Amino acid sequence: MSKEKAFEQEFENKIENEIKIEPRDWMPEKYRENLIRQISQHAHSEVVGMLPEANWITRAPSLRRKVALLAKVQDEAGHGLYLYSATETLGARREDTVDDLHEGRAKYSNIFNYPSVTWADIGVIGWLVDGAAIQNQVMLTRTSYGPYSRAMVRICKEESFHQRQGYEIVLHMAKGTPEQKEMAQDALNRWWWPSLMMFGPSDKDSKHSQQSLAWKIKRQGNDELRQEFIDKTVPQAKYAGLTIPDPDLKWNEEKGVHDFGEIDWSEFMNVIKGNGPMNRSRIKARKAAKENGAWVREAATAYHEKKMKRAQQKQSAA
Amino acid sequence: MSKPKSKNEWPLWEVFIRSKAGLSHKHVGSVHAADHEMAIENARDVYTRRSEGISIWVVESNQVHANNPAEKDSLFEPADDKIYRHPTFYEIPDEVGHI
Numbered sequence: 001m002s003k004e005k006a007f008e009q010e011f012e013n014k015i016e017n018e019i020k021i022e023p024r025d026w027m028p029e030k031y032r033e034n035l036i037r038q039i040s041q042h043a044h045s046e047v048v049g050m051l052p053e054a055n056w057i058t059r060a061p062s063l064r065r066k067v068a069l070l071a072k073v074q075d076e077a078g079h080g081l082y083l084y085s086a087t088e089t090l091g092a093r094r095e096d097t098v099d100d101l102h103e104g105r106a107k108y109s110n111i112f113n114y115p116s117v118t119w120a121d122i123g124v125i126g127w128l129v130d131g132a133a134i135q136n137q138v139m140l141t142r143t144s145y146g147p148y149s150r151a152m153v154r155i156c157k158e159e160s161f162h163q164r165q166g167y168e169i170v171l172h173m174a175k176g177t178p179e180q181k182e183m184a185q186d187a188l189n190r191w192w193w194p195s196l197m198m199f200g201p202s203d204k205d206s207k208h209s210q211q212s213l214a215w216k217i218k219r220q221g222n223d224e225l226r227q228e229f230i231d232k233t234v235p236q237a238k239y240a241g242l243t244i245p246d247p248d249l250k251w252n253e254e255k256g257v258h259d260f261g262e263i264d265w266s267e268f269m270n271v272i273k274g275n276g277p278m279n280r281s282r283i284k285a286r287k288a289a290k291e292n293g294a295w296v297r298e299a300a301t302a303y304h305e306k307k308m309k310r311a312q313q314k315q316s317a318a
Numbered sequence: 319m320s321k322p323k324s325k326n327e328w329p330l331w332e333v334f335i336r337s338k339a340g341l342s343h344k345h346v347g348s349v350h351a352a353d354h355e356m357a358i359e360n361a362r363d364v365y366t367r368r369s370e371g372i373s374i375w376v377v378e379s380n381q382v383h384a385n386n387p388a389e390k391d392s393l394f395e396p397a398d399d400k401i402y403r404h405p406t407f408y409e410i411p412d413e414v415g416h417i
Contacts, residue, residue, distance in 0.1 A: 007388075022387075024384060024386075024387045025387050026387070026388065071367075074367065075367070078363070078364050078365075078367060081347075081349065081364050082347055082364070085347040085348045085349070086347075088330060088348060093327075094327065094330075094350060095327050147347075150347075151347070158367075158368070297328065297352070300328070300352035300353075300356060301328065301352050303352070303353075304352045304353040307353070
């Protein structure tokens with residue numbers, strides 16, 4: 001057996017026996033590439049995901065809501081950083097990863113290409129968008145790559161507050177004045193379908209799904225995750241007295257799940273290609289953050305160099 | 319991995335956190351920072367937002383040396399057949415009790 005073959009066999013055995021792959025272990029090049037693609041995309045989603053929420057920090061309706069939203073946005077930054085850190089264990093360079101996003105070579109979750117137009121959106125984003133993210137991320141705590149799995153464990157612990165603060169906002173508005181309830185319903189109408197699309201195309205149409213499942217990078221298919229999400233959120237909408245904007249949605253007694261309407265994948269494809277309402281604005285904001293922060297990074301480096309030089313001079317004088 | 323660093327990219331630091339007195343520092347991830355002080359501050363913001371730590375170590379990533387995973391058999395296998403290093407290897411009647 002060639003050395004390469006032996007390594008490959010060992011890798012396959014680990015995957016088979018649920019032994020995590022760690023950074024310096026041998027891994028197929030495609031496994032590495034696939035992970036870098038998925039984890040960096042995940043990291044970009046956390047970072048771009050700060051933008052629709054940051055939009056409402058200064059206009060949060062109370063101090064309680066404001067501190068919660070600030071903490072949530074700060075968490076998203078942290079989550080992005082845990083994940084960028086995981087990509088670096090695979091040999092990706094941070095700056096390249098970030099530039100891939102800015103130059104359009106890497107994607108982020110399509111959901112953030114929609115605008116947050118009212119305060120109710122902040123509630124629905126926490127409830128559904130973070131809810132869908134949790135659904136996906138709980139599955140990813142069992143991913144085969146060690147650093148990704150560990151980042152997911154941390155993230156899941158923190159996300160549950162995000163989802164709860166969102167649902168609390170939705171519930172509060174849904175039980176409020178008729179105008180507030182209408183705002184909550186309007187937000188649900190706009191976010192429901194894009195939230196379902198967050199799980200990605202049906203497994204039969206998803207080009208990465210099969211290989212990712214075989215390598216146990218992903219542990220559940222897109223359709224299964226989507227179905228679980230629907231089954232969990234439908235009763236929550238009902239509890240709040242809100243209507244899910246899907247006339248075909250109904251409980252299927254036989255299967256024990258909800259049947260739901262056709263997802264408009266042409267919209268998904270159109271938005272992912274860059275034609276969503278906020279695509280250009282999101283990338284512009286990220287690029288501006290990098291460019292406007294450049295002088296700070298340079299100054300910090302210069303300060304460090306100056307300190308080093310002074311320490312050296314002191315040493316040679318002594 | 320061996321690509322040249324761009325002029326402005328801050329080095330990478332590995333972060334270790336002691337979650338409470340009595341426990342060892344444990345590796346939690348990494349941060350970029352211009353120097354060790356900033357690395358500690360960044361690690362504080364990234365890894366201890368919910369009181370996860372009382373002490374932080376940072377080590378520049380390129381200062382960490384590790385064994386080659388391909389040589390793990392020659393390094394660790396010699397310990398696998400030395401069952402006499404474990405207390406259960408020895409046969410002692412139950413009534414003797416243990417210390």
